[in-house]
Amino acid sequence: MSTFEEHTAGFLAIELDGAGYEDLARAVLAAESAGFHVATFADAPVPGRVNALQRAAYAGPVTRNIALVPEVDTVYTEPFHISTQLASLDYVSGGRAGWIATAAEAPEAAAAVGRSFVEGDALAQEAAASIEVGRRLWDSWEDDAVIRDVATGRYIDVDKLHYVDFETPADFAGPGYSVKGPSIIPRPLQGQLPVLAAASLVGDGQVPVDAVDAVLVSAPTPELLAAEVRHVRARLGASVAIVAELDVVLDSRGQAAASRSDTSQDDGRARFVGSAAGLTDYLDSLLKEADGVRLHPASLAVELDELARLVLPELRRRGSLRAPTQDGTFRGLLGLGRAENRYSTSAAAAAAAGK
Amino acid sequence: MTQHNRAIFQPSGQIQFGIFFQGVNSGTIWKAPESGSQTDFESFRRIVQTAERGKFAAFFLGEGLRLREHLGRPHALDVVGRPDAQTMLAALAAVTTNIGLVATQNTTYNDPADLAHRLSSLDLISGGRAAWNVVTTDNAWTGANFRRGGYLDHADRYKHAEAFVETAKRIWDSWETSAGPARRVLHEGRHYTVDVSPRLPRSAQYRPVLFQAGDSPEGRNFAARQADVIFSAHPKFDDAVEFRRDIVARSVDAGRGANAVQIMPASEFILAATDREAQEKKAWVRSLQIGPQQAIAYLEQFWGRELTEYDSDGPLPEIDPVVEETSETRGSGFHGAKARQLADQWRAEAKDKGLSIRQFVTSRTARVDATFTGSYTAVADHLAQFARVGAVDGFNISPWLIPTGLDDIVNHLVPELQERGVYPTEYRGTTLRENLGLETPVRSNEPVQV
Numbered sequence: 011m012s013t014f015e016e017h018t019a020g021f022l023a024i025e026l027d028g029a030g031y032e033d034l035a036r037a038v039l040a041a042e043s044a045g046f047h048v049a050t051f052a053d054a055p056v057p058g059r060v061n062a063l064q065r066a067a068y069a070g071p072v073t074r075n076i077a078l079v080p081e082v083d084t085v086y087t088e089p090f091h092i093s094t095q096l097a098s099l100d101y102v103s104g105g106r107a108g109w110i111a112t113a114a115e116a117p118e119a120a121a122a123v124g125r126s127f128v129e130g131d132a133l134a135q136e137a138a139a140s141i142e143v144g145r146r147l148w149d150s151w152e153d154d155a156v157i158r159d160v161a162t163g164r165y166i167d168v169d170k171l172h173y174v175d176f177e178t179p180a181d182f183a184g185p186g187y188s189v190k191g192p193s194i195i196p197r198p199l200q201g202q203l204p205v206l207a208a209a210s211l212v213g214d215g216q217v218p219v220d221a222v223d224a225v226l227v228s229a230p231t232p233e234l235l236a237a238e239v240r241h242v243r244a245r246l247g248a249s250v251a252i253v254a255e256l257d258v259v260l261d262s263r264g265q266a267a268a269s270r271s272d273t274s275q276d277d278g279r280a281r282f283v284g285s286a287a288g289l290t291d292y293l294d295s296l297l298k299e300a301d302g303v304r305l306h307p308a309s310l311a312v313e314l315d316e317l318a319r320l321v322l323p324e325l326r327r328r329g330s331l332r333a334p335t336q337d338g339t340f341r342g343l344l345g346l347g348r349a350e351n352r353y354s355t356s357a358a359a360a361a362a363a364g365k
Numbered sequence: 366m367t368q369h370n371r372a373i374f375q376p377s378g379q380i381q382f383g384i385f386f387q388g389v390n391s392g393t394i395w396k397a398p399e400s401g402s403q404t405d406f407e408s409f410r411r412i413v414q415t416a417e418r419g420k421f422a423a424f425f426l427g428e429g430l431r432l433r434e435h436l437g438r439p440h441a442l443d444v445v446g447r448p449d450a451q452t453m454l455a456a457l458a459a460v461t462t463n464i465g466l467v468a469t470q471n472t473t474y475n476d477p478a479d480l481a482h483r484l485s486s487l488d489l490i491s492g493g494r495a496a497w498n499v500v501t502t503d504n505a506w507t508g509a510n511f512r513r514g515g516y517l518d519h520a521d522r523y524k525h526a527e528a529f530v531e532t533a534k535r536i537w538d539s540w541e542t543s544a545g546p547a548r549r550v551l552h553e554g555r556h557y558t559v560d561v562s563p564r565l566p567r568s569a570q571y572r573p574v575l576f577q578a579g580d581s582p583e584g585r586n587f588a589a590r591q592a593d594v595i596f597s598a599h600p601k602f603d604d605a606v607e608f609r610r611d612i613v614a615r616s617v618d619a620g621r622g623a624n625a626v627q628i629m630p631a632s633e634f635i636l637a638a639t640d641r642e643a644q645e646k647k648a649w650v651r652s653l654q655i656g657p658q659q660a661i662a663y664l665e666q667f668w669g670r671e672l673t674e675y676d677s678d679g680p681l682p683e684i685d686p687v688v689e690e691t692s693e694t695r696g697s698g699f700h701g702a703k704a705r706q707l708a709d710q711w712r713a714e715a716k717d718k719g720l721s722i723r724q725f726v727t728s729r730t731a732r733v734d735a736t737f738t739g740s741y742t743a744v745a746d747h748l749a750q751f752a753r754v755g756a757v758d759g760f761n762i763s764p765w766l767i768p769t770g771l772d773d774i775v776n777h778l779v780p781e782l783q784e785r786g787v788y789p790t791e792y793r794g795t796t797l798r799e800n801l802g803l804e805t806p807v808r809s810n811e812p813v814q815v
Contacts, residue, residue: 064455067455068455101448104406121560123559166446
C-alpha cells in the first residue's frame with residue numbers, strides 16, 4: 011500500500027458509450043475540457059451504437075489532449091485488420107490511441123461471422139494471440155523504414171521491414187492460424203500502442219502480464235475496490251498500470267442519485283451512488299491505490315456536467331489528479347517510455363550482447 | 366413527376382470528380398521536394414479539404430492487405446504503407462461536411478456482418494456520406510495474413526462477392542428507422558454462415574453507396590446487378606461511350622433502369638496554363654514516376670531475376686526470364702509460364718519503336734489512356750464533350766502528388782468546367798447519394814442464393 015508521501019497524482023478516464031454518433035464530438039470535447047485524460051469507447055452490441063474504433067477515430071481531429079481508447083474484440087475479428095486499424099487511429103489522433111483488448115464470450119458474435127463459439131480458457135488464448143499479432147505487426151516496420159532516398163530510388167529500406175511469421179501456439183484451443191506480415195502501415199506514432207485488458211484475462215496461463223500495459227480492475231462494491239486493486243497489483247507486479255472501474259450515479263438537477271440508480275442491471279462493477287462531494291473524497295482515496303480510475307456515468311450528459319464542475323477541479327486542487335498534458339501521447343500518460351522495436355538491428359544487437 | 370422510359374439512357378449533362386488517394390504504386394511521385402507524407406493525418410486532411418472546396422463528390426481510399434513484393438522481398442521503390450480506409454475516413458468525416466467517403470474493402474478477407482456494421486457506422490458518423498468500393502481477392506498469398514487463409518477459388522470469387530454484398534444490403538435494410546428493432550439476417554453460404562441481428566438504423570442516405578471496379582464480363586454483370594457506380598477503366602472518349610452502352614444494356618437486362626448505374630473512370634490530370642507547358646510538365650511527371658531503378662525493377666518482376674547489370678537507357682535484356690510455375694510470390698501482374706513469350710514480344714516491340722528500357726516501361730506503366738494532358742481550357746472543353754453525351758458521370762482522379770496534387774484542378778479546371786455549366790457549383794445535398802443524383806435504393810430482403 012502506498013503512503014500519501016509516495017503517492018503521485020493519478021489520471022481519470024471516462025467511458026463515452028453514452029455518446030452516439032450525433033453528439034459524439036460534443037461529448038468528447040466536454041470530456042477533454044473537463045480534464046479527463048482518457049476517453050474510452052465500448053463496443054458492446056447495443057442497438058444504435060456505432061463501431062467503437064470509428065468513434066475514437068472521429069474524435070481524433072476534434073480533440074488535442076485526451077487519449078482515445080476503443081474496445082476491440084480479439085475473438086471474432088481479424089488480427090491483421092485490428093492492428094492496421096489501431097495503428098491508423100494512432101495516426102489520426104497524433105499518438106493518443108490505445109486499445110482495450112476484449113474477448114467476447116458471445117454466441118451472437120460467433121454466429122455473426124460464422125465461427126464456432128469460443129468460451130472459457132480459450133478466450134484468453136484468443137486475446138493473447140491477437141495482442142501478440144498486433145504488437146508484432148506494429149514493430150514490423152522499424153521507425154526509420156521510410157527513407158525516400160532519391161539517389162538510389164528507394165522509398166523504403168527493405169532491411170527495416172520484417173515478416174512477423176506469427177503462428178498460434180500448439181496448445182491453441184481454437185482453430186490455429188498464422189499471420190505473415192509485415193504490416194501495411196508504418197509503425198504507429200507511439201511505436202506500440204498501450205494495450206489494456208480486464209485484469210481477469212491477465213496472468214498465469216492467460217494473457218501474459220508483459221503483453222499488456224494496464225489492466226482494468228473491477229470489484230462488486232466501492233468498499234472492496236481498493237482492496238481488489240492492491241490484490242491485482244500484488245498478483246501482476248509493478249509492470250502494469252492499474253485502472254479501477256467505477257460506475258457513478260450522482261445527485262444532480264434536484265434529483266437524488268439513489269432515485270436515478272438502476273439496480274436491476276449488474277455489470278459487475280462497483281457503483282458509487284451519492285453526491286459530487288462524496289465522490290470527490292472517494293476518488294481521492296482510490297487514486298492513492300490505483301494509477302487511474304475509469305468512470306462509467308449512469309447518464310453521460312448528467313454526470314459529465316457534475317464531474318466537470320465539481321469533482322475534477324477539486325481533485326486537481328487536492329493534488330490527487332494530474333494536470334492534462336498538452337499534445338502528449340497515451341504512452342506518456344501511462345509513464346511508458348519509447349517502445350523498443352523487437353526487430354530493430356540495435357535491439358537485436360543488444361539482445362545478442364546479453365544486455 | 367415525369368414518366369421516364371427506364372430502358373432509355375438520359376445524360377445528365379454534368380460531370381463530377383472523385384479523388385482516389387492510392388497510397389501505393391509508381392503513379393504517386395515521392396521524389397519531388399513538395400511531396401508530403403503518405404501517412405500523416407495532415408496530408409489526408411489537406412487533400413480532402415481541397416477536394417471539398419472543389420465540390421468533389423467523393424474521396425476514395427485504397428485498401429492494402431499485403432505489401433507488394435519484388436523478388437521475394439517487399440518492393441522498395443514506390444510509395445508503400447497506408448492507413449486503414451475506414452479508420453481514416455471516420456477521422457476525415459470530422460473535418461468535412463459534404464464530400465463522400467469511399468472505402469475500398471475486400472469481400473474475401475472481411476466478414477459480411479462485421480464489414481456491413483463498420484460501413485454502416487461510417488455512414489452514420491458522416492451523416493450519410495459513406496460508400497464501399499467493392500473489390501475481391503482470391504490468392505493464398507494475400508490470405509497468408511488472415512485466419513481463413515487462401516480459402517476461395519478464383520471461379521468462386523464473384524459468386525462469393527455477390528452473396529457478400531447481398532448479405533450486407535440486407536443487414537443495412539433490416540432496420541427502417543431508428544425505432545427498430547431490426548430483423549435477423551441469415552445467410553447460409555458455401556464457405557460460411559452468417560446469422561446476425563443488425564443494430565444500426567438506416568442512415569440519411571439509406572445505406573452506403575456501392576462502387577465496383579471489376580471489368581471482366583462477370584465483373585460488369587455483378588456491377589449491373591449490385592453497384593451504384595462503376596469505378597471503370599475506360600476514360601478515352603470512344604471507349605467510354607462504348608462502355609456506357611454496354612453497362613446500360615446490362616443494367617436494363619438486370620431489371621434496373623438504364624440510368625441506375627453511374628460510371629466514373631480512373632484518370633490522371635496533367636494541367637498547365639498552356640498545352641505546351643502541360644506537355645513539359647508531363648515529361649517531368651513521367652521521369653519522376655519511372656526512374657532508372659523502377660524501370661529495371663519492372664522488368665525484373667517479369668524476368669523473375671535480378672537485372673541490375675542492365676542500363677535503363679539501353680535495350681531490353683537479351684537474357685531470358687526464369688520460368689516459374691507459380692506467380693504468387695511476385696504479387697499480381699505476373700503470369701509465370703508465359704514469361705518467355707512475353708519477353709520476346711516486348712523485345713520486338715521495343716526494338717520496333719526504338720525504345721530504351723526506361724522508355725518502354727514508362728509507356729507500359731503510365732496511365733496512357735487515362736491521362737488528360739493540356740491547358741485548363743482545352744481539357745475543360747474536352748470534358749464538356751463527355752458531359753454532353755453522357756459518356757461518363759465523372760472522373761476518379763488519382764493525383765500524382767500528395768497533398769497538393771488537386772490544387773491546380775480545383776483552382777483552375779473546376780472554374781472552367783463550372784463556366785461551361787457541366788460541373789456543380791454547389792453540393793446538391795449533404796449525402797453522397799444526393800450529390801451523385803442516385804435513386805433511393807430498393808429495400809433488399811430476398812434470401813441470398815449462393
